């Protein structure tokens with residue numbers, strides 16, 4: 578675990594001191610490092626279900642899909658924003674809802690960041706360990722991030738949660754949140770196959786609260802062509818998978834090629 582990461586106990590909030598094998602606070606709450614290298618800092622009272630977060634099959638589909646490079650432009654836009662808005666050469670970055678670690682590992686490689694990937698889904702964090710040995714991978718909830726107050730330079734939230742109070746707590750003054758959310762035309766061609774009617778949703782990132790100043794908010798769109806296997810993976814990694822009717826799924830299973838719109842917002846919030 579990187580020494581720069583100031584972990585706190587998820588039970589009592591005291592600093593956690595670690596060895597290669599385990600972490601412990603002064604109240605003797607102790608947490609073992611898993612064989613794969615991640616830490617489980619999600620107390621049962623913050624779990625809310627037996628296996629919270631994305632399921633194993635969704636995560637595996639996400640990994641296959643992201644590894645095709647079809648969302649690479651999204652990753653590049655965020656890396657540019659991180660490089661542009663942080664003045665330190667090796668920012669300490671916490672990626673919230675890191676999934677299977679695709680973006681977190683890219684932030685480490687391409688922004689020189691020391692990264693902490695946090696997700697409530699243990700399977701995602703476990704898979705993430707294979708993406709980087711240097712990053713700190715932690716099972717935890719975004720609503721109680723086990724990281725000390727004002728100790729990190731950047732928080733990223735890729736298609737994830739925006740919990741402004743909590744992100745402001747862990748960010749240093751002047752640090753920033755880089756957030757990616759979907760635009761109204763995102764995957765519109767896929768939605769047109771899945772649903773009888775697609776209602777235009779005027780999606781725009783939610784308001785920035787008192788802890789932040791909105792520094793940048795840019796919409797990006799591009800198109801990409803997917804083959805049958807990529808389409809199936811994309812469906813499986815989105816919530817549409819649970820809503821699609823049998824006959825529409827059969828239709829998609831027969832689709833060999835689909836040109837899709839990717840539409841997303843990149844927003845940067847600076848902590849004041």
Ligand SMILES: C[S@@+](CC[C@H](N)C(=O)[O-])C[C@H]1O[C@@H](n2cnc3c(N)ncnc32)[C@H](O)[C@@H]1O
Pocket residue numbers: 629630631639673674675676677679680695696697698701717718719720734735736737738
């Ligand atoms: C849409 S996925 C995005 C994953 C990843 N950022 C990506 O773009 O590939 C949202 C992720 O947030 C995680 N998640 C959901 N609720 C969470 C919470 N309360 N705390 C931490 N992670 C959470 C899910 O398990 C899932 O991996």
